[in-house]
Structures are given as C-alpha cells and as structure tokens.
Amino acid sequence: MKHFEANFDGLVGPTHNYAGLSFGNVASFSNAAQTSNPKAAAKQGLQKAKSLADLGMVQGVLAPQERPDLYTLRRIGFSGSDAEVLQKAVQQAPALLNACCSASSMWTANAATVSPSADTRDGKVHFTPANLVDKLHRSIEPVTTGHILQATFNNDRHFKHHQHLPEHASFGDEGAANHTRLCAEYGHTGVELFVYGQTATNPNAPKPKKYPARQTLEASQAVARLHQLEDESCVFMQQNPDVIDQGVFHNDVISVGNQNVLFYHEQAFLNTEAKFDEICRKMNTEMHFVKVATSQVSIDDAVRSYLFNTQIITLPSGEMAIIAPTNCQENPAVYAYLNELVTLGTPIKKVHYYDVKQSMQNGGGPACLRLRVAMNEQEVAAVNQNTLMNDGLFTRLNTWVDKHYRDQLTVSDLADPQLIIESRTALDELTQILKLGSVYQFQR
Numbered sequence: 538m539k540h541f542e543a544n545f546d547g548l549v550g551p552t553h554n555y556a557g558l559s560f561g562n563v564a565s566f567s568n569a570a571q572t573s574n575p576k577a578a579a580k581q582g583l584q585k586a587k588s589l590a591d592l593g594m595v596q597g598v599l600a601p602q603e604r605p606d607l608y609t610l611r612r613i614g615f616s617g618s619d620a621e622v623l624q625k626a627v628q629q630a631p632a633l634l635n636a637c638c639s640a641s642s643m644w645t646a647n648a649a650t651v652s653p654s655a656d657t658r659d660g661k662v663h664f665t666p667a668n669l670v671d672k673l674h675r676s677i678e679p680v681t682t683g684h685i686l687q688a689t690f691n692n693d694r695h696f697k698h699h700q701h702l703p704e705h706a707s708f709g710d711e712g713a714a715n716h717t718r719l720c721a722e723y724g725h726t727g728v729e730l731f732v733y734g735q736t737a738t739n740p741n742a743p744k745p746k747k748y749p750a751r752q753t754l755e756a757s758q759a760v761a762r763l764h765q766l767e768d769e770s771c772v773f774m775q776q777n778p779d780v781i782d783q784g785v786f787h788n789d790v791i792s793v794g795n796q797n798v799l800f801y802h803e804q805a806f807l808n809t810e811a812k813f814d815e816i817c818r819k820m821n822t823e824m825h826f827v828k829v830a831t832s833q834v835s836i837d838d839a840v841r842s843y844l845f846n847t848q849i850i851t852l853p854s855g856e857m858a859i860i861a862p863t864n865c866q867e868n869p870a871v872y873a874y875l876n877e878l879v880t881l882g883t884p885i886k887k888v889h890y891y892d893v894k895q896s897m898q899n900g901g902g903p904a905c906l907r908l909r910v911a912m913n914e915q916e917v918a919a920v921n922q923n924t925l926m927n928d929g930l931f932t933r934l935n936t937w938v939d940k941h942y943r944d945q946l947t948v949s950d951l952a953d954p955q956l957i958i959e960s961r962t963a964l965d966e967l968t969q970i971l972k973l974g975s976v977y978q979f980q981r
C-alpha cells in the first residue's frame with residue numbers, strides 16, 4: 538500500500554491583523570499595530586499550498602475560525618447586540634477585544650498533534666487538538682479546531698479524535714509545532730519526537746527566564762498516552778531554555794524533521810548527544826542529523842529568517858526539498874547556508890522559496906501554516922475530499938477570498954460590526970465549498 542505525508546494548510550481568516558499578542562514571539566511584538574492585508578495573506582497561503590500540490594504532494598486545507606469571537610466576549614461580561622458587545626469591549630478592554638479577533642488559527646502546526654496509524658496500537662490516525670493555554674487569543678481555538686478536524690477527517694474507522702488536554706499551564710500544549718515524527722518510510726512505524734520547554738511538576742528543572750516555555754513535558758506525555766504510542770516509539774527531549782529566551786517560542790523555529798532527517802541548530806536542545814543516541818536506538822533505519830552551527834547561522838538570523846520553520850518534504854521522485862520563506866533569501870548568512878546545504882550530500886537536494894510575509898510578520902512561517910498527517914491510500918480516501926487542493930479548489934478559494942476579504946485592516950477596525958457580518962458570510966460560504974457542515978457556533 539502507498540503512503541503519503543499530507544500537509545493541511547490553515548486558510549487565513551478575514552480578520553488577519555497585527556495586534557502584538559504573543560509575548561516571546563519577536564515578530565508578533567515588533568510588528569504590532571501595523572496595517573495588515575488579509576486578502577494578500579490568504580492568497581500567499583493558497584499559493585504555497587497549491588505549489589506543493591503541483592509538486593505532487595497530497596495537500597489539504599483547514600478552515601479558519603470565526604472571529605471576532607463574540608461568544609468569549611459575552612462569556613466575560615460584555616452584553617447587548619453584537620455591535621454593542623464590540624463597542625463596550627473596545628472601550629473597556631481593547632486588549633481583550635484584540636485577543637478575540639486574531640486569525641491565529643491559520644498556524645495549523647498548532648492545531649493538533651497527529652500520530653499516524655503505523656505508530657498507534659489501534660491502527661488509527663490519532664488527533665489531539667492543542668489547548669494553546671499559554672496565549673489568551675490562542676486558548677479560544679481548540680473546541681472549534683476539534684470540530685474542523687472532525688469534519689475534515691470524518692471517518693471513525695480510520696481517524697480517532699481526542700478532546701484537547703485540560704486547560705491548565707501544567708498541560709500547556711502547542712501541538713505539532715513541538716512534535717516531529719521520524720521514520721524510514723511514512724508507512725513504517727517511526728519515532729515520535731516530543732520537544733518540551735519545561736517540566737511543570739518540577740519547579741527546579743531548567744526553564745527559560747524571560748519568555749514562556751509554552752509546551753510542558755506533562756502535556757507531551759499525555760498526548761503520547763492518548764495516542765496509544767509504545768515507549769519504544771517515543772523520545773521526549775527538552776528545548777534549550779536559552780534559545781526560548783531569544784525568541785524561539787516553538788521547537789519548529791529551531792528544528793524540522795522529515796523521515797530520517799533532522800535538520801537543527803546546534804543550540805536547539807538540551808542533552809543533545811544522549812537524546813540523539815536514544816533516537817538512533819529506537820529508529821530502525823539510519824538517521825541523518827543535519828546540524829547548523831552558530832558560526833554558520835546565529836540564533837538571531839534563524840529567528841528572523843525562519844530557516845528552521847521550513848518544510849522538508851519528500852517529492853514523488855524520492856528526493857527531499859526544503860520549502861522556505863523568501864525571508865531566507867533576503868538574509869545573506871541563511872541564503873549562503875541554504876545554497877551550500879543542497880551540495881552537501883544530505884538527502885535535501887533543492888530549496889523552493891515562497892512569499893508568506895503577511896504570516897511571517899506575526900511569526901508564522903511555511904511550517905507554522907501546515908499540519909502534517911501521514912496516511913496510507915485508504916486513509917487519504919477517507920478524508921473529506923472537498924478539502925484537498927487541486928486546480929478547481931484553488932480557483933474557488935481565490936474567488937472566495939477576492940469576494941469577501943479586505944485588503945487593509947488595522948487594529949482599530951476590529952471594533953467595526955461590519956467585520957462580523959463579512960466574516961460570517963465568508964465562513965458560511967466556505968463551509969459549503971469544503972462541505973464541512975456546521976462547524977461554527979453561529980451555524981449551530
């Protein structure tokens with residue numbers, strides 16, 4: 538049976554804006570209050586997704602969330618008509634209004650952790666939506682994320698959907714951004730590498746001093762239990778707290794893997810050697826650890842360019858390619874490194890660059906925008922086929938964006954009641970295009 542690694546990219550929602558909501562995420566803070574372009578953002582994302590489909594990859598899309606989130610605003614005491622709720626919120630608590638308007642669900646690497654059927658005891662693909670408790674604007678995503686995942690992977694025989702972990706800092710879970718699956722072939726049992734930022738139950742264990750460590754060991758272990766993974770298929774490794782303090786808020790900002798390749802910065806982890814030995818012991822194939830030294834690329838350059846927030850994909854030819862943001866071309870050290878990398882005799886042979894700057898300005902690179910789901914042919918056939926990218930869907934979604942999205946949005950526009958109507962009209966139409974049913978609260 539054939540096996541694939543599918544990428545499901547998050548569609549950028551109509552309220553994409555720069556509100557400076559993510560402490561510890563350098564781009565989010567430094568671009569706060571800039572004017573965004575939701576239409577361009579959505580189109581950049583669609584172009585990246587379509588290009589991967591054109592390269593022969595299985596590519597899907599995940600629907601965005603409903604924003605402004607009036608349900609959360611009402612839950613915290615703002616009342617009256619929808620317009621009144623927005624008005625009161627902007628006057629009394631503008632920061633809370635901003636948190637309820639983010640299009641952050643576009644970064645589907647944070648939607649969930651996914652374990653392919655080859656790794657799980659019941660032979661199903663398991664999904665656990667990430668609770669994202671570290672950031673208020675993201676903590677309101679998991680319930681709807683669960684609905685969207687169930688409508689996209691809507692087959693009980695092949696897909697097992699779990700509830701997100703308890704909403705407490707001890708179980709801080711950021712999903713696939715802190716999880717990498719290593720394997721020989723996508724259909725073979727692999728090693729699931731869980732990278733955490735801190736151990737919540739041990740106050741004396743290493744942790745960052747300045748910025749939050751969003752992922753806990755306790756969360757990673759809970760996901761591994763839920764997904765019915767064998768101990769022999771799991772490695773739990775700690776992210777270097779010093780790099781979190783330099784803006785590496787997720788592990789996918791400092792390392793990325795694909796099959797038997799792990800591409801990483803030398804400062805990415807703690808206890809690197811011992812943990813890499815454990816990975817080698819648990820893998821049934823040779824590993825390629827592709828290390829980038831600080832002398833080649835500094836942490837600062839890695840964070841600015843998102844060298845490691847690239848996607849490493851295996852093309853139908855069997856060769857690996859890197860999908861990088863154009864920001865990597867614009868950084869001399871990183872561009873020189875990538876030009877050299879493809880000559881080094883590693884499995885990575887080519888680099889493709891895409892402009893995803895609208896997302897990058899909020900700290901979301903190509904890898905943030907996608908959720909990986911390794912599947913066999915039968916599982917791919919069981920996916921909601923209307924979510925899979927092809928020429929027809931690409932055209933329909935571009936037309937849909939043109940019709941509903943603004944080309945300018947500032948934080949002060951978030952209190953505009955018209956945005957509620959625009960957003961709901963767009964999402965209602967999208968659920969028809971993708972045949973998702975009623976995944977949004979306004980439809981229930």
Ligand SMILES: N=C(N)NCCC[C@H](NC(=O)CCC(=O)O)C(=O)O
Pocket residue numbers: 554555556557558559562565566639641644646647672675714787789790899900901902904905906
């Ligand atoms: N690395 C991965 N996988 N994902 C990137 C997520 C970026 C996101 N930015 C934001 O949420 C910024 C929103 C704002 O400031 O308006 C975050 O920090 O959670």
